[in-house]
Amino acid sequence: MKSNSLGEFEELVLLMVAALHDEAYGVAILQNLEEKVGKKVNISAIHVALKRLETKSFVKSRYGGITTSRGGRRKKFYVITATGKAALDAQYSLRTSIYQQIPNISFGR
Amino acid sequence: MKPHPPKWALLFLRWFCKPDYLEEIEGNLTELFEQQTIKSPVKAKLQFCWNVIRHLRWEYLRGFAFRSSFSRGMTFSYLKTAWRGLIKQRLYSTINIGGLALGLTCFITIFLYIRHELSFDRFHSNAENIYRVYQHNPGYAYLESEYYAFTPAALALTLRDEFPEVSSATITSETNGLFSVGDAFFYESGYWADNHFLRVFDFELLIGNEERALELESGIVLTRSLATKMFGDKDPIGEIVTYRNRWEFEVTAVVQDPPTNSSLQFSFLLSMLANGQFQRDMREDQWGNNDYYTFLEIENLDRASALQKQLPALVSTYVPPNPYFERVYHIQPLTELHLESNFNFDLGLKGSKQYLVLFSMIAIVVLLLACINYMNLAIARSIRRAKEVGLRKVIGAVRHQLVFQFIGESILISLLALLMALVLTHFLLPVFGLWLDRSITFNIFTDPYLIPGLLALVAIVGIISGSYPAFFMSKLIPAEVLKGKLVGSPKGFKIQKWLVTLQYATSIVLIIGSIVIYQQFQFIKGKDLGYEMDRVLVISVFDRELMKKADEFKNEVLTNSNVLSITTTAELPTNVTSGTTIRHLGQSKGEGFNIYRARVDYGYIDVFGIELLAGRDFSLDFTGEDENYIINESAAKELGWSPSEAVGNQIRAHEPKTVIGVVKDFHSHSMHMEIQPLLLMMSGGYFTYIAIKIKGEDMPETIASVEKVFKQYSPYPFDYKFLDQEFDQLYKADLKVGEMFAVFTTLAIVIASLGLFGLAAFTVGQRTKEIGIRKVLGASVSGIVSILARDFLKLVAFGFIVAIPLAIYTMNLWLQGFAYRINVEWWVVALGGLAAMVVAFLTVSLQTIKAAVVNPVISLKDE
Structure with a gap:
């Protein structure tokens, strides 16, 4: 079995899913991410990342109700799972612990 | 009006994208489009198209479902069920694998033969x-x-x-x-x-x-x-x-x-x-x-x-x-060179293109019959597997998984059949080669193309024979199957009936063909040839020394009282191949006609029992016999004379010579040819055969005494035959076609009967309750058997109707090759149909009688 590692972009998407909580679906994730990162992101990248996260069971999904907008298609909402949260925590603590090992250097102004 | 995303891009997305993902992707793309179109409609459209293209990834494409259905566990489960099925229903498995193995053996053997024929003379590097x-x-x-x-x-x-x-x-x-x-x-x-x-x-x-x-x-x-x-x-x-x-x-x-x-x-x-x-x-x-x-x-x-x-x-x-x-x-x-059969005096072993075509057709037909058989049996078996399919579907198997399972199963069975076929081929090939005068080798380990080729063959056979059952089975509706409703109304098995009809039509054509071929040979053998074949011993001679001492040799052989007469000749009456041109004395060189020429000696007409119509035979009582000819009736007719007119007249090939006798026409070639003009002339001491007419008693001793004399005169091997063996040689090719027909007729009938057997087993299984009720109401065993058998005999009868024109046409085509031939008679056709009918009835009876004698208490009891 492939190890459940988390790529950089996947991590961003997962963070965004967690942040948006119950309101995370494709377009919302895209727009929030573009706003935060300040770069254009293609929607297909988001879809791929979500699909991978789902197969690693870091997120789970449900469909919303039918609306008149979106060509009558339902929204697919994503929620982070316990495993997903654990993965984020592990990632976060790993980074922090290494970060704290950095000697206290100051870059001169 | 609400703006719409570009239609074709949307259709394209819907076409390639898996339905599972389509909902989300299409929805998101449309929402983005709707937001953007307020700012700039053109840009929004372009962006939408671009986004669609960006989603062209293999994980979204339809038809790439391998990940979900190819799990190791499931494959193992398929193998296990397949294996259990084989073990549990031994009879079916044997019929299945055996039938396919027969078909494959036939195919592989013929393939090797054809490959050998095509490889002739290609070993020269240039x-x-x-x-x-x-x-x-x-x-x-x-x-x-x-x-x-x-x-x-x-x-x-x-x-x-x-x-x-x-x-x-x-x-x-x-x-x-x-x-x-x-x-x-x-x-x-x-x-x-x-x-x-x-x-x-x-x-x-x-x-x-x-x-x-x-x-x-x-x-x-x-x-x-x-x-x-x-x-x-x-x-x-x-x-x-x-x-x-x-x-x-x-x-x-x-x-x-x-x-x-x-x-x-x-x-x-x-x-x-x-x-x-x-x-x-x-x-x-x-x-x-x-x-x-x-x-x-x-x-x-x-x-x-x-x-x-x-x-x-x-x-x-x-x-x-x-x-x-x-x-x-x-x-x-x-x-x-090898497949060129139209040349006179050609060298080397000859193959025949017609043979190759005929053989390939047979190979394909037999293999197809075997595949059809597999289909029939697999469909018949489906009745017992319906519940398995229903359960698999309930648990979540999708249709293509079931198709994969059943095709996989038939490939597995083909593989087992292939192993059996390889063993069979190994033993049959030498026999087959001997029969065809070829030494065909077969070693799958030294031949780089054979193993991949055979595996491809197995895959093809597996897919052909497994496809129909697979699609049929995967269509079953689980709710009905699991309720115990038996699958397939009789309508659903129409295809199965067509297949059986087809198999029987083929078998009937082959049966009629075999009978006609047999009759034609009886006709040839029984036809008055114009010469006698019995008790004529023919010795091949290559020794020029013996030719010089021929007279002494003849006299010494004649001292044996069991030897009736003896002659030497360069041509046997069975097949005169030497020829020349002759003409009337008055005609110029180009005006004559071709005539076959037998170079003979005193006693030729006597030894072979040829009838003299007019004039006399060559005789020691006359001198200058080298200047005389004896001609046959056809030659006299060609010259414009009646037999008696011809005697005493002169004709010329080179020098003018006198006709001293006219013999009755005899078949100096095979029956494929009309009787041709022929002349007999004195050979002048040259000969290739010594022909001896002997008495019927003590034949082995007579031959031994002739051999003893021969050994005194010549160091060459004593190479003898009887004239009728020489005669059979003429029809070797035809006899082989006949034998081949007999073998493949048997094979086709066996395979067709296996198919019918399976179908009968299935139908009887389906109608168990009906039979039980009929018996309770007082039906007799024979009544029930006839009700059940009627349906099958209808199929055979229909196959017979299809077969009649086909058989008559092909057999007439074959008979055209003979100048002297029989007609295809109606009773032969009827006999073919009847034979198929009897075989079919017996096959079906095995199942129906078993069903009819069962006590209705048993058949009605379950549930």
């Missing part, structure tokens, strides 16, 4: 560049063909010296005779060949020098096996062998034995320079005597076609005109 020259004499037919493999002595030399297109040319002719080395004798056959022979052909030289091997006038090249036979382990180079007790040859080289797929088969090559006939022809008659085979090496196709264009010019420049026929030379690639 095979593509070797050509032979043949001669076409328009209007001068012999044995119904105007083409001759023989060419004149000077042709090879002229082509080599005068035509730059020809890189090399060789001349060769067949010979056979007795060699002596010390006290040991060897009767062998081989070729006269010039010193270019080993350069044009690629026969591997083991010892000796290729350039010089046949340059010496007294040079002889031996094959390895003959060298070993003659000299053992001793170095044969420089040893002296004596040919036909007269000429001494010195061994100059040893070559590898020609492979079995070579048209040129020899055990020795003699230097052409030592051939007396060749020397004479080169001196006196360079273009007149056509007695040699000419082979050329031409570097490429362009040069070959350039040479072909120049050949008419060659004839007009070099060849003196011939009053009887004009000649046209053609070149033909060596690789076509």
